[in-house]
Amino acid sequence: MNTPRLFTVTDRRDEITATVTLELQPLDDQPLPVARPGQFNMLYSFGAGEVPISLSGSINASDSVRSADRYTHTLRAVGKTTEALARLQVGDQLGVRGPFGRGWPMDQLAGKKVVVIAGGLGLAPLKPLLEALLADITHYGHVQLFYGGKRPEELLYPESLIHWSEKIEVQLSVDQAGPDWRGHVGVITQLLASAEMDPDNTLAVICGPEIMMRFTIQALQKQGLPDTALYLSMERNMHCAVGHCGHCQWGPHFICKDGPVFCYADIAPWFFQREL
Amino acid sequence: MKTVAQFVSEHSLFKGMKPDQVDFIASCGQLRRFAEGDYLTRENDPADFFYLLLEGHAVIETHQHNQPPVPLLSLTDNDIIGWSWLIPPYRYQFDARALSRLRTVRLDGRCIRAKCDTDPALGFELLKRLAAVLVQRIHGARFQLLDVYSADPAPLCRPGESLR
Ligand SMILES: Cc1cc2nc3c(=O)[nH]c(=O)nc-3n(C[C@H](O)[C@H](O)[C@H](O)COP(=O)(O)OP(=O)(O)OC[C@H]3O[C@@H](n4cnc5c(N)ncnc54)[C@H](O)[C@@H]3O)c2cc1C
Ligand code: FES
Numbered sequence: 001m002n003t004p005r006l007f008t009v010t011d012r013r014d015e016i017t018a019t020v021t022l023e024l025q026p027l028d029d030q031p032l033p034v035a036r037p038g039q040f041n042m043l044y045s046f047g048a049g050e051v052p053i054s055l056s057g058s059i060n061a062s063d064s065v066r067s068a069d070r071y072t073h074t075l076r077a078v079g080k081t082t083e084a085l086a087r088l089q090v091g092d093q094l095g096v097r098g099p100f101g102r103g104w105p106m107d108q109l110a111g112k113k114v115v116v117i118a119g120g121l122g123l124a125p126l127k128p129l130l131e132a133l134l135a136d137i138t139h140y141g142h143v144q145l146f147y148g149g150k151r152p153e154e155l156l157y158p159e160s161l162i163h164w165s166e167k168i169e170v171q172l173s174v175d176q177a178g179p180d181w182r183g184h185v186g187v188i189t190q191l192l193a194s195a196e197m198d199p200d201n202t203l204a205v206i207c208g209p210e211i212m213m214r215f216t217i218q219a220l221q222k223q224g225l226p227d228t229a230l231y232l233s234m235e236r237n238m239h240c241a242v243g244h245c246g247h248c249q250w251g252p253h254f255i256c257k258d259g260p261v262f263c264y265a266d267i268a269p270w271f272f273q274r275e276l
Numbered sequence: 277m278k279t280v281a282q283f284v285s286e287h288s289l290f291k292g293m294k295p296d297q298v299d300f301i302a303s304c305g306q307l308r309r310f311a312e313g314d315y316l317t318r319e320n321d322p323a324d325f326f327y328l329l330l331e332g333h334a335v336i337e338t339h340q341h342n343q344p345p346v347p348l349l350s351l352t353d354n355d356i357i358g359w360s361w362l363i364p365p366y367r368y369q370f371d372a373r374a375l376s377r378l379r380t381v382r383l384d385g386r387c388i389r390a391k392c393d394t395d396p397a398l399g400f401e402l403l404k405r406l407a408a409v410l411v412q413r414i415h416g417a418r419f420q421l422l423d424v425y426s427a428d429p430a431p432l433c434r435p436g437e438s439l440r
Binding site: 017119120121148149150154173175176177178179181182183184185186187189190194208209211212215 | 335337344345346347348349350352353354355375412415416419420422423424425426
């Protein structure tokens, strides 16, 4: 798992600004390892670098995110490596290591009401989780998705959002909108504050910018959800992705190996520390 | 059918208030319904009233010449619409429009102001509660200004530019 495998881009979709979804297939025709919602791969763009990117693909089994023989990743060009990756075209090659890390707690979600809270690009790592929940919806209680973004046209996966809203409660919130927008204008925490929740039987999964996750945790705590019911995905720079180099160390945790998904009860002492 | 006093006592703004204070506030209120598209407040009109939203969706918005209205904040059950009744010159700063059928309690700001002037305990209690909601709104507005969702794209990618 520590040497990149060669993959080729089999599909490429432009999403919102500077953001693309790539579908990747291995060149060696060997089967892909099982991947779980919330895990990530290290994508290596030759000559540019290697970065962690979450799996955002559809599923073909109850808890795996393989789409047959491919991986799907949605990434935003924010720097040298992600920009090089975002410029890849169908047929181009790249290196892939993974999947790595601990994903969303699929086993613990069964039988529970699930509140999924995403901000901006944070919907990408939650997409496989949502698809797993929808594929087996009778296993879960009520599923709600709260998704916040800057503007309506900056919300990811608009077609999936429509499709999901036919099966689960989907609430969208944007900071700014035009007069035609029928969703919420404001902040996502406002939606959470007025949502009906059953704190004793609900698990919340959260992915988004860290500031948004801090406010979200406070809103969920006000709703009575215990810290043990909150799961979030953390991001830090990575290098080895297997717990050796210490690049991603965060308090006593390595995000690559112990995360990226953590139960808030396990990380609460570090979450509000600024210097980490 | 619930009375105005029941609606007032159950609204998050007044929950836990002393019954005589709730009764007084309710005596300044009336149940009001609005159809989709109706305006509850209009910028610069005298701000005589504020509203407890019981059911439905509304939006606070502003306008620019020859442009469609700009939505600023969505509001729904248990929210409050209107602060300008509290602060001189008592004129609404924004439009508030019903996005669906609305059920509200309309409270007469002049009536409540007059009572608060003679009953400081009620005035202080009410101000503490309104301040808590205002602080929440300020936090929300700051969060919106932070623009947390848009990590700056790489210098070579301008908004809307294709990466092809
Ligand atoms: C577990 C994990 C999963 C991730 N999943 C995804 C994903 O699914 N899709 C995706 O697009 N990204 C994801 N990321 C973030 C991605 O790894 C970084 O954006 C990437 O490492 C940046 O590398 P770069 O060389 O392009 O930019 P750099 O040259 O390293 O940085 C350039 C600029 O981007 C800023 N930057 C760096 N990282 C981030 C970040 N995470 N968010 C915002 N700005 C940043 C830097 O501050 C700098 O200003 C994930 C990160 C982790 C740890
Ligand atoms: S990236 Fe090396 S320890 Fe996590």
